[in-house]
Amino acid sequence: MSRAEGPLAERLRAIREAPAGPGTVAYFDYDGTVIDGYSAGAFYRKRLRELDVGPIELVRTVLSGMRGIRTDDDFREFLSITLASWKGHSEDELMALGRELFKAEIAGQLHAEVWTLVAAHQEQGHQVVMASSATRFQVVPMAEELGADRALVTELEVREGVLTGRAAGTTLWGPGKAAAVKDDAATHGVDLDVCFGYANGTEDVEFLSTVGHPVAVSPTDSLRAVAAERHWPVLDCEPRGGLFPTVPDIARTAIFYGGMLGGLATAAGAGLLHGSRRRFVDMAGSVGADVAFGLAGIDVDVVGAENLVSARPCVFVFNHQSKFDVPIMMKLLREGFTGVAKKEAASIPVWGQLFWAADVAFVDRGNTTQAREALQPAVDKLRDEGISLAVAPEGTRSPTPRLGRFKKGAFHIAMQAGVPVVPVIIRNAGQLMWRGAQTIREGTVQVVVGEPIDTSEWVPERAGQYAEQVRDVFTRTLAAWPGEDAR
Known part of the structure; x- marks a missing residue:
């Protein structure tokens, strides 16, 4: 029902x-x-x-x-x-x-x-x-x-x-x-x-x-x-899981990550064969996510899927509730995209190497006096390489469905690169894998991809205002979810 x-x-x-x-x-x-x-x-x-x-x-x-x-x-x-x-x-x-x-x-x-x-x-x-x-x-x-x-x-x-x-x-x-x-x-x-x-x-x-x-x-x-x-x-409310996950949840999570690793191995072989790191990144994102979601039996219901490809390169902004958000974005965007990480992350053992392999754009978040220069690596990905960026403007995972404040970085990047912003509104990732959980529950991920937002007339001085305007798109969409009486 x-x-x-x-x-x-x-x-x-x-x-x-x-x-x-x-x-x-x-x-x-x-x-x-x-x-x-x-x-x-x-x-x-x-x-x-x-x-x-x-x-x-x-x-x-x-x-x-x-x-x-x-x-x-x-x-x-x-x-x-x-x-x-x-x-x-x-x-x-x-x-x-x-x-x-x-x-x-x-x-x-x-x-x-x-x-x-x-x-x-x-x-x-x-x-x-x-x-x-x-x-x-x-x-x-x-x-x-x-x-x-x-x-x-x-x-x-x-x-x-x-x-x-x-x-x-x-x-x-x-x-x-x-x-x-x-x-x-x-x-x-x-x-x-x-x-x-x-x-x-x-x-x-x-x-x-x-x-x-x-x-x-x-x-x-x-x-x-x-x-x-x-x-x-x-x-009767849906059970929220808890500290002691069920055996099916543990099995589903193992299958999911096993599928991701299988896709990663396939991508690594293709990357070596073609001598292309970009080939590796694209296959890891698309094949790995498809295999993982398919084996775990998790569906993704998308409204506005055409907006995922109509305005690239662009800055995709998504709301952040769960560790599950990253695999969701991989499945949605598939290829020709990367993320943004702070410069210090490049030095973290193992993770730094994985970020480098994933072609992540490292930015110096501590460089507040020279903000444009700090964001330049991300801008270069968009403008010079034609690679889209996926950014969570809240900066950290929200513990509940309430949206956090949107930071301005993603919108500065879009302005400097002269590319659109595309909102990706995820409704229920936190219900499948809440903020502190280690296992994934069954269900269907619900996503609305908004129409591309033109940034050609934007000016840096009003970045905070633009961030609020885009946040309003998320708020309105979550308040009136298509096809359901969500409120």
């Missing part, structure tokens, strides 16, 4: 039919609802990696996990284990840790369907509020990324700038969350009968019962039974 006709589409219709404006609030539970898993696990795993968990604490944690959390007392006991390790640390320290773990791990657990729901609520002018029994350090980084208006969390006691190891007041587990939502609605003058609530566990039945539009998101079996009895809608 496609997204356009399934449960997600029904939820989106309900959002659009609700009263517009800030008088409607969408309250989202966090662990298990917004993310596939539990944010506390990321904090605990970091401590395990750093051997910062003693045997008594380890036994207490295991026993608590085996018993499960069924009551507020159970949750307080589990929370006390975590808070004991945080005692004496400042709020700033733990918020910095929370942001670090969010980027490295937690963001990759975000349910794509929830991202879509939040966007739909925001389009209607609704307030979005996170309501979680977790702490501020776990919830706030995701709340900021989602653009939430505020977060209701279990607050911690602080004295003289450091944590005491105790909760401050009522925890937001079970009835505490329901009470916090009621207080929040009263504070902001909101009628809960028009509001939405999203949660996954039975402990949140009371919370869901407070709103007029409750939704069970990837619910536990017990909440699913309650939802069926009360005729609440259910939205």
Whole structure:
């Protein structure tokens, strides 16, 4: 069943039919609802990696996990284990840790369907509020990324700038969350009968019962039974994978990279036979990607494929969520292209040689006083050799579907070389291989290639403005994906 006709589409219709404006609030539970898993696990795993968990604490944690959390007392006991390790640390320290773990791990657990729901609520002018029994350090980084208006969390006691190891007041587990939502609605003058609530566990039945539009998101079996009895809608999200990949995912990844290496070996032989490094690069990109995608059973659905060849040489700019983006670009562009890397990368053992073999253009990013000279190697590839460039203007992988700020380098290169810019918008690479993952999940990569953008009238002084204009093309395309009700 496609997204356009399934449960997600029904939820989106309900959002659009609700009263517009800030008088409607969408309250989202966090662990298990917004993310596939539990944010506390990321904090605990970091401590395990750093051997910062003693045997008594380890036994207490295991026993608590085996018993499960069924009551507020159970949750307080589990929370006390975590808070004991945080005692004496400042709020700033733990918020910095929370942001670090969010980027490295937690963001990759975000349910794509929830991202879509939040966007739909925001389009209607609704307030979005996170309501979680977790702490501020776990919830706030995701709340900021989602653009939430505020977060209701279990607050911690602080004295003289450091944590005491105790909760401050009522925890937001079970009835505490329901009470916090009621207080929040009263504070902001909101009628809960028009509001939405999203949660996954039975402990949140009371919370869901407070709103007029409750939704069970990837619910536990017990909440699913309650939802069926009360005729609440259910939205099952696609699993996000996780720290422990499935055997099929491991096998698929091995097959994929095996195919890439096979294509690389074939390309190396052809390159030696013809005495051409360019021949090697082109075959490695096309044959290697075709074999890898074919063996792994991963499809690529492209809209606007004609724009991949109509304006070469050009600068292809693509959004960057995953290590998988590079193979995707190899399969799309096939030949007559290369990438850009910082000059220092040429000296990295092994990688430097591979970059050289791939005909990468090395630029001196530290040369800010002579920017034109720094970009000249990339310009030469375009203007003198007719080789197109593929550049990720965000500069680094985004931890969620949100686009990062576009840097100006790619647009300066296009201006100096006098070539067009072609946007390549990749929708879901992060779902097949999230930012921190080492394995590839099955699925179809969705791509829109935009029309070439003429740069002949561009001037260097307005490079930042051009970068924003191109970023807007990505934003609009992602907001209204062809052929689907993507928002």
